[in-house]
Amino acid sequence: MTALGKQESVFKNPKGGGEDPVIVNYVIAELIAKNCKCHSDSEFVKQCLVTTAEIVCPEKVQNFRNISLARNSIAERVDDIVCNFNE
Numbered sequence: 001m002t003a004l005g006k007q008e009s010v011f012k013n014p015k016g017g018g019e020d021p022v023i024v025n026y027v028i029a030e031l032i033a034k035n036c037k038c039h040s041d042s043e044f045v046k047q048c049l050v051t052t053a054e055i056v057c058p059e060k061v062q063n064f065r066n067i068s069l070a071r072n073s074i075a076e077r078v079d080d081i082v083c084n085f086n087e
Contacts, residue, residue, distance in 0.1 A: 020063070021063070021067040021068065024067050025067060025068055025069065025073060025074075026077050026080075026081070028042060028045055028067075028069060028074070029042070029073075029074045029077030029078050029081065030077075030078075030081055032045075032074060032078070033078045033081065033082075039071045039072075039074045039075050039078075040071045042069040042070070042071060042073075042074040043069055043070070043071065045069060046064075046067060046069040049064045049067070050064045050065055
């Protein structure tokens with residue numbers, strides 16, 4: 001792989017997670033919004049997911065850590081969902 005190819009791969013597939021972390025991010029954002037929970041609850045949800053993965057499937061823990069559930073990220077996803085819903 002060329003130097004440019006390596007740099008591009010960082011942006012195309014960060015941390016090797018593919019699209020799954022983004023899909024999970026949207027699903028959790030939707031659940032938080034539907035249940036009128038605080039956006040900061042998402043970080044608690046991530047802690048629960050990572051802890052569960054450590055017990056149930058330790059070989060996949062990094063996949064769970066790659067899911068971005070920061071408060072700002074969840075707020076953006078909820079806005080995206082609302083905008084798409086209103087179209």
